[in-house]
Amino acid sequence: MTANSEDTDPKSDIWELRLYVAGQTAKSVAAFKNLQRICEDHLTGKYKIEVVDLLTNPLMAREDRIVAIPTLVRKSPSPSLKIVGDLSNTEHVLLRLQLQPMSQITDRKEDQREGHSGS
Amino acid sequence: MTIALADDVIERLQRLEEAEETLRAIRSGEIDAVVVESPAGERVFTLSSADHAYRNLIEAAQQGAATLTSDGTVSYCNRAFAAFFDRTQWDIAGTRVTSLLPFNQQHLFESLLGRSQTQNGQGEFLLESAEGAVQTIHIALTPMLLGNHPAICLIVTDITKQKEHQDLQDSNRRKDEFLAMLAHELRNPLAPISNAIAILNHLMKGDDKVAYVSDIIDRQTRHLSRLVDDLLDVSRISLGKIKLQKERVDLATIIARAAEISTPLLNARKHQLTVQMPPTTLFLEADGTRLAQVISNLLTNAAKYTDEGGSIFLSTAIDGDEVVIRVLDSGMGISAELLPQIFDLFIQGDRSLARSEGGLGIGLTLVRRLVELHGGTVKAASDGLGCGSEFTVRLPAFPPETTSHETAANSNSSDKGPSRQIMVVDDNKDAATTIGMLINLLGHEVTIANSSLEALELAKTTQFQAVFLDIGLPGMNGHQLARCLRALPDYRNTLLVAMTGYGQEEDINRSIDAGFNHHCVKPIELQRLSSLLQLFPTPL
Structure with a gap:
């Protein structure tokens, strides 16, 4: 399932995801729901979500240099990467997490670009 | 060394990428809180409370709202805006508004856009849905600043209903105007007809068949006059033009x-x-x-x-x-x-x-x-x-x-009074002749003039005791002629009667201003004529 094996930690197949939220703001709640859905669809059984509420512990923002909320950080597999926002744009999330075969990704990209300029 | 340098580059690239990702999320409206570093430590500011009200307002509005860059590209739009063009908000962001409009409306919008860089502009456009329904929209453009960049605020409103209502009102007003004109035009030929009947009746006294037939014409003409008058009145009422001569x-x-x-x-x-x-x-x-x-x-x-x-x-x-x-x-x-x-x-x-x-x-x-x-x-x-x-x-x-000289003095007198010299001025020869004959029947001597100049000439040679003037004379009109007559020393106290198809207050006032004693709306009936002629100013 994981497209990029080069950077994947061979010891662990578990994805460690950290979602930074600010209490129960609408986007935070949406991001959590979207993340759960995407993980269930694409990472069934091999993911771990940690939710960090920056309202209760703002200093936690420092560790991952968080500036906007919600932000998702992929702790593993490395390299760590960030997706900012409520994760409502599923294609964008999958693209960044590289959770789809390359050919499909390329197709999607072209689709998107076409859809855009065509409108 | 090189590894450290490479790491630094990678680190920088990663940060750049993160910054881009953050910007994308902000643009898409996907975040609702920010973390701000301060000497006291990180603080979280949620944005929902700050822009919740505005966002809800804009999203709930029936009007389409969008912010445009100065070249007319949509940078943000609300749901209603997208609905106008049958697209999603995602679709529209980054699109030029011009391309959303039907081809034949694009030029119009471009010129509006050009004008709206520095000042408010607005215009009406037609949209056609896939089913062929035409919608009239009103677009208002307001120049503004987004950050430090010139931008344009666009508000689009569906005015199809108002437009239809306006069209209905317009056509209703045109109908009223048409009715008023129609009634006025219909009234003109009625005057000579009713005069002619009166004459006929008088000339053929005693002939039963003529009496029978002329009675029919008389009744029907009166009926027609009444209908035409009502029509004229009601159209004036609709146009708010009826005024009283109190x-x-x-x-x-x-x-x-x-x-x-x-x-x-x-x-x-x-x-x-x-x-x-x-x-x-x-x-x-x-x-x-x-x-x-x-x-x-x-x-x-x-x-x-x-x-x-x-x-x-x-x-x-x-x-x-x-x-x-x-x-x-x-x-x-x-x-x-x-x-x-x-x-x-x-x-x-x-x-x-x-x-x-x-x-x-x-x-x-x-x-x-x-x-x-x-x-x-x-x-x-x-x-x-x-x-x-x-x-x-x-x-x-x-x-x-207690003093009511005129009404009291004249209401009961029924004798015809002495014979007078009377002039009738009307360029419509039928109208002039028939009125003249009616006056003649009342026992007065009548002179007819078919133009103002002829009337003035006649007035100088003969001293008339009354002059009946048509207002719509070619060249010098009835008002001007009345003023000329009043300027003559012999005509200061002469009875001047205006005859016209118009009986509105402004017409009556104009007649009075011009020096007329009476303003009569055609057709003038025999009885009216008779009572007018009894109202001669007492001779000096």
Whole structure:
């Protein structure tokens, strides 16, 4: 399932995801729901979500240099990467997490670009 | 060393990428809180409380709203905006508004966009849906700053309904104007016709067949005149053009005039009209002609809706500072359902009994409107079908005065008086000749002029005691001619009568300004002519 094996930690197949939220703001709640859905669809059984509420512990923002909320950080597999926002744009999330075969990704990209300029 | 450098580059690239990702999320409206570093440590600011109200407002609006870059590209739009163009908000962001519009509207929008870089602009555009329905939209553009960049705020409103309403109003107004013009044009030929009948009657006295036929023409012409007059009045009312020529009038005179107007119909239907005059002379501040019209309309209405041989009562009374005029009939009455709308335009009761008298259903509308213009009220009452009707008009009374020279002096005189020299000026030769013949029948000598210049020449050689002038003369019109005549020493006190198809207040005022004693709307009836000629100013 994981497209990029080069950077994947061979010891662990578990994805460690950290979602930074600010209490129960609408986007935070949406991001959590979207993340759960995407993980269930694409990472069934091999993911771990940690939710960090920056309202209760703002200093936690420092560790991952968080500036906007919600932000998702992929702790593993490395390299760590960030997706900012409520994760409502599923294609964008999958693209960044590289959770789809390359050919499909390329197709999607072209689709998107076409859809855009065509409108 | 190189590894450290490479790491640094990778680190920088990663940060750049993160920054781009953050910007993307902000642009897409995907975040609702920010973390701000401060000496006291990180602080979290949620944005929802800050822009929640505005965002909800914009998203809930029926108007489409969008922010555009100065070249007209949508950077943000609300749901309604997207709905106008049958797209999603995602689709539209980054699109030029021009490309959303139908091809034939694009040029118009581009020029509006050009003008709206520095000032507010607005315009109307047509959208056509896939099903072919055409929608009229109003687009308003307002220049603004987003950050430090010039941008444009666009608001789009669906004005299809208003547009349709406006179109309806316009066409309704055009219809009113057309009716007014039509009525006016129809009235012109009626004048010579009714004059000709009067002459015919006079010339062929004693011939039964002629009398029979001319009676038909007379009745039908009167009927036609009445319809045309009503039509003219109602269109003026719709256009808000009816105005009163108010003066101190004696109620008895008005009632007599109204009864006279209604007599032919009352007689034809064999009704008995009982008039109860006020015990004392009652004066009103009113337009005599219009008030007579009110009362005669009520009498006509009663006559139409009462079976042949019915009784109609007209009573007058004073109640506090109001004059009360009641018209009561023994007719078919008014049903409870119809009663509230009885004064509305084109509303008519069951006319099976009255069909022969015709009418357009505007008589009572005129009554109410004219009474209201006089500052009065009119009410209809009926106990139901078959129980007769009662119409009550209340008008403000004029404080009683004893001196009423003109009305009192002239109302009872019925002798023709001495023969006079009279000039009739009208470029319509038929109209001039027939009026001339009528005046002639009344025992006066008539000279006819068909132009203003001819009239002036004649006026200098002959001293006329009265001049009847058509207003619509070519070249020097009737008003100018009247002024010229008044300027002549011999014509300072001469009776000048204006004859015209127009009876509106401004027309009457213009006639009075020009020096006319009377303003008559064509056709002038024999009786009117006769009473006018009795009102000669006393010779010096």
